[in-house]
Amino acid sequence: MTKTANQTTPANRGLAKTPTGIQGLDEITGGGLPRGRPTLVCGSAGCGKTLLAMEFLVRGITQFGEPGVFMAFEETAAELTQNVRSLGFDLDDLIEQKKLAIDFVRVERNEIEETGEYDLEGLFVRLNYAIDSVGAKRVVLDTLETLFSGLSNAAILRGELRRLFRWLKDKGVTAVITAERGDGTLTRHGLEEYVSDCVILLDHRVTDQVSTRRLRIVKYRGTTHGTNEYPFLIDEDGISVLPVTSLGLQHEVSNERISSGIPRLDSMLGGEGYYRSSTVLVSGTAGSGKTSLAAHFAIAACQRGERCLYFSFEESPGQLLRNMRSIGIDLAPWVAQGLLHFHSSRAAIHGLEMHLATIHKLVRDFQPRVVIMDPVGCLTAVGTRRDADVMLTRLIDFLKMQEITALLTSLTSGDESLEQTNTDISSLVDTWLLLRDLELGGERNRVINVLKSRGMAHSNQLREFLLTNQGVELQDVFLGAEGVLTGSARMVRESTEKAASLLRRQEVELKQRERVLKREALEARIIVLQKEFEAEEEVAKRDIDQEQSREETHRQDRDRMGISRQGDKVLQDVEPPIRNHKPPRSRT
Amino acid sequence: MSTPTKRAKSTGQDILPGANGEEETWELRLYIAGQTPRSVAAFANAKRLCEEHLPGRYKIEVIDLLLNPQLAAGDQIVAIPTLVRKLPEPLRRIVGDLSNTERALVGLQLRPAKPGN
Numbered sequence: 001m002t003k004t005a006n007q008t009t010p011a012n013r014g015l016a017k018t019p020t021g022i023q024g025l026d027e028i029t030g031g032g033l034p035r036g037r038p039t040l041v042c043g044s045a046g047c048g049k050t051l052l053a054m055e056f057l058v059r060g061i062t063q064f065g066e067p068g069v070f071m072a073f074e075e076t077a078a079e080l081t082q083n084v085r086s087l088g089f090d091l092d093d094l095i096e097q098k099k100l101a102i103d104f105v106r107v108e109r110n111e112i113e114e115t116g117e118y119d120l121e122g123l124f125v126r127l128n129y130a131i132d133s134v135g136a137k138r139v140v141l142d143t144l145e146t147l148f149s150g151l152s153n154a155a156i157l158r159g160e161l162r163r164l165f166r167w168l169k170d171k172g173v174t175a176v177i178t179a180e181r182g183d184g185t186l187t188r189h190g191l192e193e194y195v196s197d198c199v200i201l202l203d204h205r206v207t208d209q210v211s212t213r214r215l216r217i218v219k220y221r222g223t224t225h226g227t228n229e230y231p232f233l234i235d236e237d238g239i240s241v242l243p244v245t246s247l248g249l250q251h252e253v254s255n256e257r258i259s260s261g262i263p264r265l266d267s268m269l270g271g272e273g274y275y276r277s278s279t280v281l282v283s284g285t286a287g288s289g290k291t292s293l294a295a296h297f298a299i300a301a302c303q304r305g306e307r308c309l310y311f312s313f314e315e316s317p318g319q320l321l322r323n324m325r326s327i328g329i330d331l332a333p334w335v336a337q338g339l340l341h342f343h344s345s346r347a348a349i350h351g352l353e354m355h356l357a358t359i360h361k362l363v364r365d366f367q368p369r370v371v372i373m374d375p376v377g378c379l380t381a382v383g384t385r386r387d388a389d390v391m392l393t394r395l396i397d398f399l400k401m402q403e404i405t406a407l408l409t410s411l412t413s414g415d416e417s418l419e420q421t422n423t424d425i426s427s428l429v430d431t432w433l434l435l436r437d438l439e440l441g442g443e444r445n446r447v448i449n450v451l452k453s454r455g456m457a458h459s460n461q462l463r464e465f466l467l468t469n470q471g472v473e474l475q476d477v478f479l480g481a482e483g484v485l486t487g488s489a490r491m492v493r494e495s496t497e498k499a500a501s502l503l504r505r506q507e508v509e510l511k512q513r514e515r516v517l518k519r520e521a522l523e524a525r526i527i528v529l530q531k532e533f534e535a536e537e538e539v540a541k542r543d544i545d546q547e548q549s550r551e552e553t554h555r556q557d558r559d560r561m562g563i564s565r566q567g568d569k570v571l572q573d574v575e576p577p578i579r580n581h582k583p584p585r586s587r588t
Numbered sequence: 589m590s591t592p593t594k595r596a597k598s599t600g601q602d603i604l605p606g607a608n609g610e611e612e613t614w615e616l617r618l619y620i621a622g623q624t625p626r627s628v629a630a631f632a633n634a635k636r637l638c639e640e641h642l643p644g645r646y647k648i649e650v651i652d653l654l655l656n657p658q659l660a661a662g663d664q665i666v667a668i669p670t671l672v673r674k675l676p677e678p679l680r681r682i683v684g685d686l687s688n689t690e691r692a693l694v695g696l697q698l699r700p701a702k703p704g705n
Contacts, residue, residue, distance in 0.1 A: 106664045111680060113695025116687035121621040121668035122653060122660050129657035151667065151683070 015222045018066075018138070018174040021059025022052065023361075024241030028217060028226040033198055038165050038175040040195035042187045043202030048213060048234055049178040051087075052202065053140040054080070055238045056176050058089045061099045066137035069130040069173075070102045073146035077102040087238050101130040107150025114152060120160040124167060131173060139168065139175040145189050154189075165194045186218065197221050203229070212351035215241055231353030233361065242357040252277070252403060258304070261296030264474035265433075265448070268463065270456035274431055277403040278454075279396050281426065283410040284435030289446055289465065290409040291315075292472050293433070294372045295324045295331060297407050302334040306369035309362060310342045313378050317342035328469045341366055347378040352391040355379060359395060363402065371399055375409040376425070389425060396428050430454045438464075438486050445486035448474070464490060614638070614646040615675040619660070621653045621668045626685050630669035633686035641698045671696075 017031035026032050033039045033056075041049050057068035072080055080102060081091040094100035103126055131139065147157055168175045177195060182188035192199055199218040204211060214229040232241040257272035266273040274280055280297075282290045294310075301308040312320055320342065321331055334340035343362055350358065363371065373395075379388045392408075399406045408429070426432055431453040437444040448465050450458040462484040464475045478485040478493045485493050618634055620627030631650060638646040653660050653668070663672050667683040673696055682695035 103661055105666060107666055113680065113682045113691055114684050115682055115689075115692040115695060116684035117626055118667040118669060118684040119626075120666055122619060122665035122670065123667075125621055125653040125657045125668075126660045126665070129660065147666070 017223075018060075019064060020056045021063045022055050022239050022241065023237075024230070024232070025215070025239070028215075028230060028241060029198075029220060030223055030225055033174055033176070034220070034222075035174055036169065036172045037197040038168050038177055038195050039198040039200065040177050040179060040187070040192055041200045041202065042179040042181050042192070044181045044204060047202040047204040048232070048239065049202055050075070050080075050142050051084070051234060052200075052239055053142050053176045053178055054084050054089065055087075057100065057138055057140055058084070058091075058094070059238075060138045061094055067099045067134040068101075068138035068140065069127065069134065069136040070100065070140045070142065071127060071130065072102060072104045072142050073107065074143055076104045087236060089238075098134050101134045101136065103127075103130050105146075107147055109150050109152075112150060118153075118156065120147075120157075120164070123160075124164065128171075131171065137173055139173045140178070141175065142178045143180060144177050145179050145187065145191065148189050161191070162194050192218075207351065212353045214353065231351075231357050233354065233357040235361075240357065240361055242353070242360050254403065258405060259300045260293075261298075261300030262293070262472050262474065264463075265293075265472075268450055268459035268461070268474075269431070269453055270458055272456075274405060275455060277400055277405055278430035279400065279428065280405070280407045280431045280433065281410060281429040282407065282433045282435065283412050285412055285437055288435035288437055289448075289467055289472060290411070290435060291320070291374055292324070292327055292329070292467055293435070293448075294374050294407055294409055295320075295329045296472055297370065298331065298340060298372055299329060299334070301370040301405075302337075302339040306339070307366060308334075308340050308370040308372065309366050309368035310340065311359065311371070311373045312342060312344040313347045313373075313375060315374075316344050320344075327467050327471050329471050341368070352379060352387050356391050356395060360398065363399070363404070368404060370405050370407070372407045373409070375411045377410045377412075392425050393428055426452075431458075440486060441489055443487045445490075447484065447486060612645065612676055614642050614673065615649070616646060617649045617651060617663065617672040617674055619651050619653060619663065619665045619668060619670045619672065623652075627669050629687065630671065630685040633689075633692065634671055637686065637689065637692060637696070637698070641693070673697075 016035035017029070017033065018035045019026050019032035020029075041052055043049050054070065057070055060066040060068050070080065075083070077091070077095075084091060091100060091102065095102065105123065105126070127139070130136070144161070147161075148154065151157055165175075165177075177191065179187035179189070179191045181201075182190075186192045186199065186201060196219075198220045201216045201218050203214045203216070205214065206212075213232050213234065215232050216229045217225045217227065230241050232239055254276040256276040257270075257274065258276050259266050259273040260269065282293050284290050298308045298310055310320075315323070317335075321335070324331055331340060335342070341362075343358075345358075347355070359371075359373075376392060379391065396406065408425075410425070432451040433448060434451045435446060435448050438447050446465050446467070447462050449462045450460075452458075461477055463477060464484065464486045466473050466475060475490065476494070478490050478497070480489065480493065616634065616638070618627075618631055620630065631648075634648055638648065651659050653665065659665075663670075664681075665672075669683070669685060671682040671686065671692075673680040673682075680695060680697065682692055686692045
């Protein structure tokens with residue numbers, strides 16, 4: 001019966017698990033805590049042990065219908081109830097429903113005198129009574145080691161604790177035992193010795209005045225589990241562990257292309273824009289238009305009806321809206337429609353892991369198709385460069401696995417080489433747009449180019465762009481001796497070219513007109529010649545006719561003379577046609 | 589409810605210098621879990637101590653938690669056996685089988701802790 005329920009994946013077959021219901025923890029443990037066995041949760045003071053244990057119980061009751069017992073050694077039931085009320089857990093209600101039993105065990109050294117042999121049967125009796133009163137499947141002992149401070153006979157305690165864990169197993173309850181972390185050991189009194197199935201270590205570290213909570217599965221017998229340290233958050237929804245387990249490259253690829261929001265930029269990117277679920281990096285110096293480019297992309301996503309999550313680490317939402325409106329990009333309607341969501345926070349308020357966890361949680365809650373992070377570079381200010389890179393890798397992988405298109409902006413400082421500064425993350429991104437200021441002729445002009453774009457034929461052209469009242473506009477390309485022309489140089493060239501082309505056009509028109517004239521003249525001459533010829537032809541024809549009629553007249557005269565002379569013979573000399581012509585007459 | 593109560597009448601002798609001037613009945617509770625040799629020994633030891641030091645003005649209530657588990661939480665019982673001094677105040681808990689008489693007396697505050705009255 002123990003092995004029938006709750007096998008999440010084939011890999012875990014054979015070890016039944018009890019889901020904790022805590023976000024992320026079940027993913028790391030591959031389904032939850034070992035069912036019917038004790039799990040040790042250790043950590044130093046204030047790292048969230050009690051909360052984790054309590055959430056395990058409450059979620060068990062509310063989500064999985066498994067009643068629970070909380071045996072508290074440090075806090076009273078009233079204190080516990082008050083502490084977790086801020087997380088939305090109403091313990092009083094659960095107790096009233098007979099789903100939860102809280103037993104506060106107070107062991108005060110100064111009230112207790114030890115005289116001779118004893119055991120902890122009283123604890124067993126109480127636990128057993130509490131379990132039976134609600135039919136508990138889950139048990140929490142928080143913090144069991146308090147016993148060591150109340151009772152001095154360690155030998156007895158150890159023996160009894162061993163018996164307690166055995167007893168819990170026999171009872172078939174899934175137990176969470178919390179323990180304080182010791183010096184160099186997992187727990188102060190070596191409880192890990194008795195709990196051999198699953199040990200979870202919580203940690204609360206402060207680096208550079210920034211605190212981060214982390215969780216690690218130290219051991220989990222008989223199952224695979226994530227071995228890393230995972231950051232976790234405690235917020236109004238309880239604990240959420242960040243299961244960025246795999247720095248994996250198994251995400252689905254999409255052939256779908258989505259617009260960058262700027263038509264001429266799309267055409268630079270093989271004519272169709274970015275790939276869906278790719279990662280786009282927009283890097284550039286201060287004021288080079290990174291945010292404007294990001295805003296265009298956000299608008300484009302909203303216009304497609306997709307949700308867009310905008311993380312701003314430098315500007316408040318209000319400031320961002322105002323500034324974008326100044327270049328004709330009105331984001332407010334999309335915010336009102338719920339398609340666009342801003343999350344503004346200073347990078348320095350959290351550690352990197354907390355940022356990652358926050359992003360993770362927001363992405364889960366909001367379910368966006370597009371995520372914008374503006375700018376990611378300031379995260380390096382929080383942790384070390386390496387940490388920031390690891391975090392970005394995790395983030396990018398996470399977003400890719402969710403099939404979310406990400407646009408990251410990155411600030412490069414003026415004195416560094418533009419392409420050098422970003423080499424660390426550049427290998428992670430699919431499309432990299434480089435914005436820069438070109439200083440030429442006493443002015444600075446913005447120029448964009450596609451540094452790389454995986455999987456598409458992209459333009460190699462540097463393009464000047466302007467921030468106009470209608471947003472970002474890419475300009476026509478004019479090449480000069482020293483490269484692409486920008487600003488007034490471009491405008492000068494533009495007008496020169498315009499003038500030159502006008503001139504050429506006029507010349508062409510002139511030539512065309514000349515040609516027409518020539519043709520017309522030629523045609524006129526042809527007509528004249530034709531007329532002359534016709535006239536001559538007429539004359540010639542007339543002469544011929546005259547000649548012929550003269551000949552006829554002459555022949556008729558001769559015939560008549562012949563007839564009158566009766567000398568037919570003379571006519572023998574005349575040409576046959578004429579003779580043939582006349583035989584009937586000659587016969588008559 | 590099997591709460592075998594031992595009650596002894598006061599003999600009128602005040603043998604305890606540290607005790608209150610007037611005679612006071614001590615209320616003791618012995619928590620056990622089943623009739624184990626240890627709990628039997630604890631009861632015997634408790635009775636012996638009381639007979640020696642509180643003749644006739646003590647009351648021992650034995651509570652078997654196997655029969656009344658719900659009573660364990662009320663007196664914060666963890667270890668078995670535990671002898672609880674309900675009266676006189678303040679409440680004291682003595683865990684173990686009371687085989688160490690010295691410590692049991694200290695625990696019950698029957699040994700004069702304060703010199704003089």
